[in-house]
Amino acid sequence: MAVVCRNLRAFAQKTSSLRCTPNFLRLYSQSKPAPPKLVTVDVDKAGVATVTLDRPPVNSLNTGLLEELGVAIKDLEANKTRGIILTSSSNSVFSAGLDILEMYEPKKQNLSLFWTTLQNTWLSLYRTSIPTVAAINGHAPAGGCLLALSCEYRVMVGPKFTIGLNETQLGIVAPQWFMICMKDAVGRRQAEMALTAGKMFSTQEALNIGLIDKMVSNKEEAIAEAQKFIAQFAKIPPLARRMTKESIRQEGIKYMEENAIDDLKAFMDLVVQPNIQKGLGMYLEAMKKSK
Numbered sequence: 001m002a003v004v005c006r007n008l009r010a011f012a013q014k015t016s017s018l019r020c021t022p023n024f025l026r027l028y029s030q031s032k033p034a035p036p037k038l039v040t041v042d043v044d045k046a047g048v049a050t051v052t053l054d055r056p057p058v059n060s061l062n063t064g065l066l067e068e069l070g071v072a073i074k075d076l077e078a079n080k081t082r083g084i085i086l087t088s089s090s091n092s093v094f095s096a097g098l099d100i101l102e103m104y105e106p107k108k109q110n111l112s113l114f115w116t117t118l119q120n121t122w123l124s125l126y127r128t129s130i131p132t133v134a135a136i137n138g139h140a141p142a143g144g145c146l147l148a149l150s151c152e153y154r155v156m157v158g159p160k161f162t163i164g165l166n167e168t169q170l171g172i173v174a175p176q177w178f179m180i181c182m183k184d185a186v187g188r189r190q191a192e193m194a195l196t197a198g199k200m201f202s203t204q205e206a207l208n209i210g211l212i213d214k215m216v217s218n219k220e221e222a223i224a225e226a227q228k229f230i231a232q233f234a235k236i237p238p239l240a241r242r243m244t245k246e247s248i249r250q251e252g253i254k255y256m257e258e259n260a261i262d263d264l265k266a267f268m269d270l271v272v273q274p275n276i277q278k279g280l281g282m283y284l285e286a287m288k289k290s291k
């Protein structure tokens with residue numbers, strides 16, 4: 001709304017016949033339906049929030065969705081929520097990862113906003129003092145896997161879905177902070193093997209290496225397990241919990257705090273390379289053809 005108002009004000013200033021009065025703004029905002037929300041938040045009686053990614057068909061992470069997710073986390077922190085369960089409205093995809101359309105033939109300004117929003121939202125999720133669980137109810141490649149890895153506990157619906165950081169298979173290198181998240185979960189050795197091969201793991205394989213913590217057979221079970229994980233913290237003094245989480249996640253937090261600008265520059269330089277752009281175009285085409 002703030003952006004709409006700013007744009008309207010600029011438009012009104014450029015014209016002699018329009019005045020950007022409060023009435024005009026009210027009429028304008030009433031005539032335009034609000035865009036659908038890409039992230040929904042439901043807080044239950046126990047104070048646990050289910051945060052649902054809702055960008056059909058595959059919850060690819062565009063700037064809008066990432067922005068909404070970041071705002072949701074900040075709001076939940078302000079409201080002293082007891083836990084966050086991150087899940088998807090789809091019944092086959094948790095998230096398809098970064099929206100390739102944000103990176104294909106981009107405007108420089110949009111690309112920069114996209115990556116900065118990803119960095120900020122990731123950091124908010126990774127370091128929040130609220131207990132976090134990913135209820136992974138579908139495939140979670142690349143950026144989808146990153147979101148799940150940033151939570152403290154992962155429950156995944158199996159056996160038919162897959163999860164992993166598949167970047168090398170796409171001919172790209174996962175950023176350092178993606179790697180840190182994988183190392184956090186599975187240890188350096190397994191992370192190296194997973195990332196160099198760009199392996200997508202079946203749910204059972206993911207369970208075997210500790211990439212997920214529990215396999216269940218449907219979303220309801222996933223949510224119930226997530227609630228159980230969060231409930232255990234009712235007995236833990238929150239300050240001790242918060243400081244422990246912050247301390248154990250220090251490598252990732254410090255990495256982003258100290259390297260956000262270099263990381264942005266590296267991303268911006270890489271994405272606009274002609275060979276990367278050509279690859280992205282071909283990848284999009286291949287996805288369409290595979291239907």
Ligand SMILES: CCCCC/C=C\C/C=C\CC/C=C/CC(=O)SCCNC(=O)CCNC(=O)[C@H](O)C(C)(C)COP(=O)(O)OP(=O)(O)OC[C@H]1O[C@@H](n2cnc3c(N)ncnc32)[C@H](O)[C@@H]1OP(=O)(O)O
Pocket residue numbers: 057058060092093095096097098099100101103139141142143144167170172173174175267270271276280283284287288291
């Ligand atoms: C990919 C190269 C990126 C290069 C960037 C360059 C430099 C950057 C440097 C560092 C950053 C690197 C970080 C990258 C992390 C990422 O997250 S990259 C994204 C990787 N994601 C994937 O590879 C997943 C691709 N999707 C799938 O495998 C499948 O869609 C699915 C998730 C398994 C679901 O399958 P399903 O059969 O249900 O659906 P469809 O495949 O039919 O898809 C429906 C519809 O959605 C479109 N789509 C799918 N994934 C994406 C996506 N990530 N971005 C945008 N659009 C996507 C697909 O094209 C279909 O569209 P439609 O034909 O118009 O209906």
